[in-house]
Amino acid sequence: MHIAYMLCASKVASPRSRRDRARTRETSGTNRPLAPSVGRKRVSGAPVTDERAFLASYDPAAFDRPSVTVDVALLSAFDGSLHTVLVRRREPPFAGRYALPGGFVKMEESLPTAALRVLTQKTGLRRVFLEQLYTFGEPNRDPRTRVVSVAHYALVEPARLQKAAKDNPDTVVASVELTPASDSVERAAVRDSEGTPLSLAFDHAEILATAVRRIRGKLDYTPIGFQLLPDRFTLLDLQRVHETVLGRPLNKDSFRRRMLASGEIEPTGESQTGVDHRPAELFRFVRRSAV
Amino acid sequence: MHIAYMLCASKVASPRSRRDRARTRETSGTNRPLAPSVGRKRVSGAPVTDERAFLASYDPAAFDRPSVTVDVALLSAFDGSLHTVLVRRREPPFAGRYALPGGFVKMEESLPTAALRVLTQKTGLRRVFLEQLYTFGEPNRDPRTRVVSVAHYALVEPARLQKAAKDNPDTVVASVELTPASDSVERAAVRDSEGTPLSLAFDHAEILATAVRRIRGKLDYTPIGFQLLPDRFTLLDLQRVHETVLGRPLNKDSFRRRMLASGEIEPTGESQTGVDHRPAELFRFVRRSAV
DNA sequence: TTGACATAGATGCACATCGCATATATGCTC
DNA sequence: GAGCATATATGCGATGTGCATCTATGTCAA
DSSP states (O other): OOOOOOOGGGGGGGOOOOOGGSSSOOOSSSSOOOOOOOHHHHHHHHHHHHHHHHHOOOGGGGGGOOOEEEEEEEEHHHTTEEEEEEEEOOOOSTTTTOSSSSSEEOOTTTTHHHHHHHHHHOOOOOSOOEEEEEEEEOOOOOOOOOOEEEEEEOOOOHHOOOOOOOTTTEEEEEEEEOOOOOOOOGGGEOOTSSEEEOOOOEEEEEEHHHHHHHHHHHHHHSSSGGSSOOSOOHHHHHHHHHHHOOOOOOOHHHHHHHHHTSSEEEEEEEESOOOOSSSEEEEETTTTOOO | OOBBBOGGGGOOOOOOOOGSOOOOOOOOSSSOOOOOOHHHHHHHHSSOOOHHHHHHHGGGGGOOOOOOEEEEEEEEEEEEEEEEEEEEOOOSTTTEEEOOSSSEOOTTOHHHHHHHHHHHHOOOSOOOOEEEEEEEEOTTTSSSSSSSEEEEEOOOOOOHHHHHHHSSTTEEEEEEEHHHOOOGGEEEEEOOOOSOOOOOOTHHHHHHHHHHHHHHHHHHHSSSGGGGSSSSBOOOHHHHHHHHTTTTTHHHHHHHHHHHHTTTEEEEEEEOOOOOOOEEEEETTTTOOOO
């Protein structure tokens, strides 16, 4: 993540719009929210005589609260590329385009719980590694209303990702590639299984790019790879995962030495079968339980 | 950050409470918010005849939106410790305890803009390095209502931090130390300038701990240190900053070699004055402008 | 004026790691 | 059983780090 800000408070100014009429709650004194008096006051203080007039004058922003959603970048590594699951949108905005699995945060559920629930609803996946990624909250990232989305990333092995997309309607598997875009604003480019570029909704290309950069960074100091592999795997399997995530080839020998020395993996004693060459030993991650 | 989740969706269940009666918006079909129809429907669909009855039955959660706030962990390194600025709370909850500068996100401002605005309001600081840290959204982290806080961290040089706290009422400078707490839940312990432990409000000890871990991690691969130093500094100054952030001593020679080889700093040609030993050369960060 | 002192800054060396090359091992296919 | 493809082990030079040593240079005290 290379997002840093060093601005003056005067930059708060924003273009006039319908929302500018919204009441804003001052935060002097306490810096914490009270019960949402704004919504209440508006309703009780101004009795509604004409429902149509009320609806016309109704301003969602009067409640002074962004919507809070979660989006999940589900990633897996195979065929030399990172892949994700996208949901085809049936309704505007961005109808026909593809979005990350996402949805509202319920009032009583935590953020990771919401992310896992949403992921289960869209993909059927139940036990997946998931971490918070970054929160996207630009005022106009959703054309309808202010939406703050707490993005997460999740990792699964390839078979589970592909099954999830096949079993669920409106979902597709897409390859993800970071495009070294102009003026340093890296985006993610996604393609379906036939190589056709897909068009992403909202700022989801940015979210995906952030997810890819995050797991690249984590790979260096965290044994993240085992979330992307089945229980048993060869060292070459693991290396291919690392190479796919990092997007560059790695030296085989030093990769092997480093992994064996790391203490993160242990030999199972078993070997590959059914390969037309010397079978490699199968390894397993030591701390698979300690997710 | 070592927060990962691998749960079943069935874990969503939560204790019964007043909020459980709140309507929850289903997200089937589209995974994006529409205009907040819940708030509207509640008012228009169930005409209110008795205002007192309405208020009694009024449920803030019916609007189905958490409040969104920003909190800022402002950090600086001096006297061998990391320090931050805290605001003394005058009102409940947590009256008398200390909190990070924080406040609501306005409907038209971005998250970093909100964080910078809040920081300016509480400390008077205007141009500071600031990045998003992590979003804290446990359902009961605020005893009054659901509050999702997008925490940020900010870095300044020591003089600016101390001036900010001196110039603003209800603010104090506090040292921050990570306590290797039991069962791996690391917390931050804060003390005032006299060494007296301060009690933090909400989950702000966790936020501070997350901020410290974040800059420790970033220090290894990012020239973050220059945000914590004045324009010109000696290599020993820089090393002391690194040691304070990391919480451990560093080898002087290899630190020197590594910094000079990194290309991040350049000599100014000037030297220290007024020290009772051989004066060291003053350096400057190459990319200071590229915040 | 001069020498003690404290830190700056440079150099040399042992050690670990990495990239690269080479050599050997082993199961499969024909 | 030969050939093949990959696994696995070993050796070597380049590089970075920790540690020790040596020299440089300003201030301070006599």
